[in-house]
């Protein structure tokens with residue numbers, strides 16, 4: 402995490418403690434009600450809205466995870482991470498001193514050196530997916546070697562994927578052991594555990610997998626790869642945040658949260674910021690504990706900030722296409 406971010410004691414994990422999750426059942430309709438209440442309840446004054454959107458930018462893991470990624474495409478993404486808004490908008494918003502950047506850039510392992518080079522001197526960390534992303538169905542030693550490779554190339558954050566089978570079969574020990582091994586392979590790099598919640602079935606499984614991931618030493622828990630049929634939703638996020646809160650109450654450690662997949666609009670960003678604020682409070686509105694994984698969210702945020710500044714939307718042909 403970058404030097405100007407607050408430092409929390411890193412979660413060392415615990416032994417596997419099934420008593421912390423085995424008795425928990427999550428009621429889907431209650432979670433859906435609570436989540437839609439959060440989405441509906443927000444009424445933010447205009448200036449506050451701009452401040453929230455700037456905060457959202459600071460929490461974005463600006464992502465490209467596509468088969469046609471190239472060093473050039475990654476370099477363009479990194480330029481956007483360094484300067485997420487047009488200079489005239491920065492000036493009009495009066496935030497020249499803010500040094501506004503995204504939270505990180507997130508790429509595939511072989512793109513890490515290109516991202517590291519393009520971000521040199523910016524303080525923006527490079528995150529790498531690893532461990533057989535997105536399905537994770539690669540032998541464990543190869544998955545661990547992939548982490549080692551990404552860290553050696555300069556990734557400071559590693560987004561791992563779990564073996565969904567372990568959750569679906571309730572094999573918590575196997576899940577714990579694989580995540581603990583991944584955390585060890587990460588070393589100093591912070592680890593985000595992608596649960597791929599769209600593959601996990603009932604929300605009770607989401608809660609239990611979240612708890613095991615934290616017990617195994619994850620720094621962040623993350624909803625989705627962006628490649629499942631269903632990615633980040635508010636009820637799933639709420640379930641993960643309740644697990645995160647319970648883990649914090651019982652261990653004293655603050656775990657980060659990263660919704661990812663399908664988040665494309667400024668309204669999405671606002672909904673998730675509100676969810677964080679209502680469930681966990683101020684500390685979870687900052688990039689050391691909150692990231693939004695997104696490949697195409699920044700464009701709409703920029704568009705809404707332009708509207709805030711000028712009172713109108715620029716025509717589509719003035720907006721960047723990526």
Ligand SMILES: O=C[C@H](O)COP(=O)(O)O
Pocket residue numbers: 464466507625626627628661662663664694695696697698
């Ligand atoms: O981790 C980030 C996700 O892969 C991004 O998904 P997205 O392309 O739907 O924004």
